[in-house]
Amino acid sequence: xxGRLRLLAVPAVVAVVVVAAMIVAANxxxxxxxxxxxxxxxxxxxxxxxxxxxxxxxxxxxxxxFFGVGAYTAGLAVTRWGVSNVFVALALGVAVTxxxxxxxxxxxxxxxxxxxxxxxxxxxxxxxxLAMRWRTLGGSDGLVGVVRPSAEPxxxxxxxxxxxxxxxxxxxxxxxxxxxxxxxxGFGATLVGIRDSDxxxxxxxxxxxxxxxxxxxxxAALAGIAGVLHAFLNRYVNPEDLSPLVSARALLTDVxxxxxxVGPPILSIxxxxxxxxxxxxxxxxxxxxxxxxxxxxxxxTDRLGFGRLRELVLAPLRRSGAEPGGTTAPxxxxxxx
Amino acid sequence: MHSTGQWFLQxxxxxxxxxxxxxxxxxxxxxxxxxxxxxxxHGAVFLVAAYVAxxxxxxxxxxxVAVLAATGTGLALSMLTYAVARLRWRRMEGDVLAQVLLTFxxxxxxxxxxxxxxxxxxxxxxxxxxxDGSIPMGGAALPVYRLFMIGAALVVAxxxxxxxxxxxxxxxxxxxxxxxxxxxxxGVRAAPLFVAVFALAGAxxxxxxxxxxxxLGATMGQEFEVLVLALVIVVLGGAGSLRGxxxxxxxxxxxxxxGKALIPxxxxxxxxxxxxxxxxxxxxxxxxAVSR
Numbered sequence: 001x002x003g004r005l006r007l008l009a010v011p012a013v014v015a016v017v018v019v020a021a022m023i024v025a026a027n028x029x030x031x032x033x034x035x036x037x038x039x040x041x042x043x044x045x046x047x048x049x050x051x052x053x054x055x056x057x058x059x060x061x062x063x064x065x066f067f068g069v070g071a072y073t074a075g076l077a078v079t080r081w082g083v084s085n086v087f088v089a090l091a092l093g094v095a096v097t098x099x100x101x102x103x104x105x106x107x108x109x110x111x112x113x114x115x116x117x118x119x120x121x122x123x124x125x126x127x128x129x130l131a132m133r134w135r136t137l138g139g140s141d142g143l144v145g146v147v148r149p150s151a152e153p154x155x156x157x158x159x160x161x162x163x164x165x166x167x168x169x170x171x172x173x174x175x176x177x178x179x180x181x182x183x184x185x186g187f188g189a190t191l192v193g194i195r196d197s198d199x200x201x202x203x204x205x206x207x208x209x210x211x212x213x214x215x216x217x218x219x220a221a222l223a224g225i226a227g228v229l230h231a232f233l234n235r236y237v238n239p240e241d242l243s244p245l246v247s248a249r250a251l252l253t254d255v256x257x258x259x260x261x262v263g264p265p266i267l268s269i270x271x272x273x274x275x276x277x278x279x280x281x282x283x284x285x286x287x288x289x290x291x292x293x294x295x296x297x298x299x300x301t302d303r304l305g306f307g308r309l310r311e312l313v314l315a316p317l318r319r320s321g322a323e324p325g326g327t328t329a330p331x332x333x334x335x336x337x
Numbered sequence: 338m339h340s341t342g343q344w345f346l347q348x349x350x351x352x353x354x355x356x357x358x359x360x361x362x363x364x365x366x367x368x369x370x371x372x373x374x375x376x377x378x379h380g381a382v383f384l385v386a387a388y389v390a391x392x393x394x395x396x397x398x399x400x401x402v403a404v405l406a407a408t409g410t411g412l413a414l415s416m417l418t419y420a421v422a423r424l425r426w427r428r429m430e431g432d433v434l435a436q437v438l439l440t441f442x443x444x445x446x447x448x449x450x451x452x453x454x455x456x457x458x459x460x461x462x463x464x465x466x467x468x469d470g471s472i473p474m475g476g477a478a479l480p481v482y483r484l485f486m487i488g489a490a491l492v493v494a495x496x497x498x499x500x501x502x503x504x505x506x507x508x509x510x511x512x513x514x515x516x517x518x519x520x521x522x523x524g525v526r527a528a529p530l531f532v533a534v535f536a537l538a539g540a541x542x543x544x545x546x547x548x549x550x551x552x553l554g555a556t557m558g559q560e561f562e563v564l565v566l567a568l569v570i571v572v573l574g575g576a577g578s579l580r581g582x583x584x585x586x587x588x589x590x591x592x593x594x595x596g597k598a599l600i601p602x603x604x605x606x607x608x609x610x611x612x613x614x615x616x617x618x619x620x621x622x623x624x625x626a627v628s629r
Contacts, residue, residue, distance in 0.1 A: 059433060059434055059437075061437065103613060106617075107612065107613050107616045107617060110616065110617075110620040111572075111616070111620060113433050114369075114375055114433050114576075115572055115576070117375075117433065117437060118375075118568045118571065118572050119568075119572055119612065119616070121565065121568060122565050122568050122569050122572070122612065123609060123612070125561055125562075125565040126565070126605040126606075126608050126609050127605065129562075129604070129605045130602075130603065130605035130606065133601065133602050133603075133604070133605070134602050134603075135602070244441070244561060245445075248438075248441050251434065251437070251438070252438060255434050255435075255438060283453075284449055284453060286445050286448065286449040286452070287445060287446045287449030287450065287453075289442075289445055290441075290442040290443065290444070290445030290446035290447075290449060291442065291446060292442070293438050293439070293441055293442025293445065294421065294438075294439055294442035294443060294446070295442075296438055296442075297425075297429075297435045297436075297438035297439035297442060298421075298424055298425045298428070298439065
């Protein structure tokens with residue numbers, strides 16, 4: 001019975017999200033809708049970081065690099081390359097992001113935990129300094145006039161904030177459902193096996209390094225999609241899209257996280273709202289943001305309720321024996337790194 | 338890059354900047370090697386110390402006093418970082434993500450403090466008088482201060498080597514880097530060592546910031562700029578290894594100087610290429626001290 005209910009979990013969650021989005025979109029003003037769209041974009045970024053962090057145990061502090069590459073690709077596509085279709089821009093964004101991510105992935109996949117984190121942070125910062133200096137990319141001004149292209153073959157104009165909100169929602173939901181499918185596939189199970197013991201998986205004939213590279217590039221592609229969406233949301237791109245703040249925000253929501261693929265997105269949206277409130281209250285919002293990081297790091301995040309909530313939801317399922325062991329159970333545990 | 342003099346100039350710039358980064362990175366690598374603590378706030382410690390040096394110098398104090406003030410600031414801020422981490426040391430120990438979030442938060446707070454206190458504008462310190470000349474060499478002018486920086490950093494590096502290789506304190510730190518549990522089992526308490534290493538790391542970062550002000554000044558954004566170069570040095574040199582950090586810092590300084598001189602726009606690429614080449618050759622860094 002519960003097993004059959006679990007099959008309906010994804011459509012149910014998607015339906016609830018869509019209904020909630022429609023209610024919000026009908027009642028919110030333009031500014032709030034833009035803010036919410038931004039939250040959704042950052043939720044996708046958080047999900048891409050979550051995938052590497054929890055499925056592969058690779059903490060990335062450099063996803064701003066892939067986010068920024070996606071954003072710059074979208075900006076160049078519209079302003080320089082004459083692209084007029086949003087799906088072409090998305091495809092280009094993914095392609096360029098993957099091309100940039102591949103060499104980084106090959107090097108970084110040889111590193112673990114802290115070295116991985118430091119190297120990804122360093123790569124992102126180097127790309128940012130590149131973007132600041134490179135004239136073609138607009139230097140520190142970035143690219144302006146990134147108009148939203150058409151959504152052919154759909155007869156749907158992206159120009160209005162509400163329309164763009166629904167478009168972003170659709171893309172983000174498709175990506176999240178796809179990511180969920182990947183983590184539950186044989187590929188995802190292999191990644192979890194490699195995370196838990198790469199020597200055993202190597203003995204079974206898998207190549208841990210190759211799997212890690214594929215996982216990193218996949219995660220980068222998702223971040224690139226988020227970057228494309230972000231560029232068209234703001235209608236400009238600038239080097240701050242590559243800033244460590246972008247990477248840190250994703251990591252923060254993933255650490256507080258809770259339910260995989262549900263907690264981090266909700267937190268991303270909340271954090272976006274919070275950042276906006278802070279920046280309207282005080283000019284010292286960066287310091288206030290820093291204090292939030294400090295509090296989260298010092299607080300026992302499992303006690304913030306997210307861990308408890310997760311237990312409340314999952315405990316009945318486990319007791320009834322419907323919770324499958326093997327691949328999914330370890331995904332739900334917090335990793336003692 | 339027409340004359341040999343230009344090459345010498347870039348060489349001096351690269352080595353002096355590299356050695357400055359060594360002072361910053363050595364503290365980072367020691368805290369990481371001994372306490373397994375990743376301190377991203379190090380970049381902001383450098384920034385605030387540099388700003389303090391400019392203020393002290395502006396108030397009319399001689400240059401050595403400004404450098405001392407920067408060193409003291411670095412020490413104090415590093416102790417502050419340690420004190421905050423100590424609030425929940427149990428949680429911090431072994432949890433890289435908690436450390437990173439905590440120290441990144443501290444970095445933001447300190448950088449924001451610097452922005453509001455000094456107005457976010459770049460400031461600098463005039464080169465102190467006996468060192469403000471230059472030596473003509475092959476069609477270029479070699480600034481004396483760069484040479485002084487190299488000399489001063491080498492003296493500090495030698496002091497660090499002596500401290501690590503020839504004193505009981507150094508022996509304890511090396512033992513702690515190798516195997517902390519064994520060190521503690523022999524009856525040595527690790528906490529005072531941590532305090533000492535954090536203090537040393539902060540003082541070195543402040544010293545680097547102070548010595549660097551005549552050429553680098555103090556600007557917002559520096560906190561990430563120097564932090565990333567220090568991270569590259571730590572990863573390339575091998576975490577916990579001072580000798581590795583020394584080699585890596587010279588490599589990073591030279592790649593930075595020649596990259597900026599030869600291909601100004603794509604200087605970032607040259608640094609990435611260095612990271613890729615070294616890590617492809619030795620994934621654990623050139624001289625890894627921390628066993629995994």
